[in-house]
Amino acid sequence: MATPLITRQGYEKLQQELDHLWRVERPEVTKLVTWAASLGDRSENADYQYNKKRLREIDRRVRYLQKRLDTLKVVDYHPDQEGRVFFGAWVEIENDDGEKKRFRIAGYDEIFDRKDYISVDSPMARALLKKQVDDDAVVKTEAGTFTWYINAIEYQK
Incomplete structure (x- = not known):
């Protein structure tokens, strides 16, 4: 669900x-x-x-x-969220190969027709929640385990 x-x-x-x-x-x-x-x-x-x-x-x-x-x-933005990844955050991540991705952690109903939104229930979002810039997030999926580094966190205010 x-x-x-x-x-x-x-x-x-x-x-x-x-x-x-x-x-x-x-x-x-x-x-x-x-x-x-x-x-x-x-x-x-x-x-x-x-x-x-x-x-x-x-x-x-x-x-x-x-x-x-x-x-x-x-869920509206709150200043206490600043500096950490929470729901609604725009996150830029990078892996060891230099591949970068930028997306927003959003609700299930928002991700359709949007390539730059991911569900808060996804493995990537779960691994990123509560992390800070320069932290690494280990994402476990059926395809394997991947490490991503957080470059930036922004909120739409």
Whole structure:
């Protein structure tokens, strides 16, 4: 089960998605379903079938977002976090080969469509939590054990 944490920006993005689905997309698709249904035989009406399916997808996503937003805990930046890796931190790491990575530790709901976010539940994030600049983090995965060095830690304030 994913840890129910989210950054303020992630929470607002999910709120906007829910609002858009409920106030914009759903009414438009409902009108299309009504129009297509008025044309007659629904069994062979592609417009009706497609839009009815889209309406079910919207309703499913709306239900998910409503439930998920109720269970999520928004984690805001706090000055006590400065200098250590905690939820919401932007972290730059480097390995012995000189390969660098920069990403933000975020909630499960925020990582989709973002290459620069990792889940707080990932092995990398777990290994980095509470570390400081110049500390090394040993990351154990199914592919093996890797050592990364922390170069920088930043927070969006």
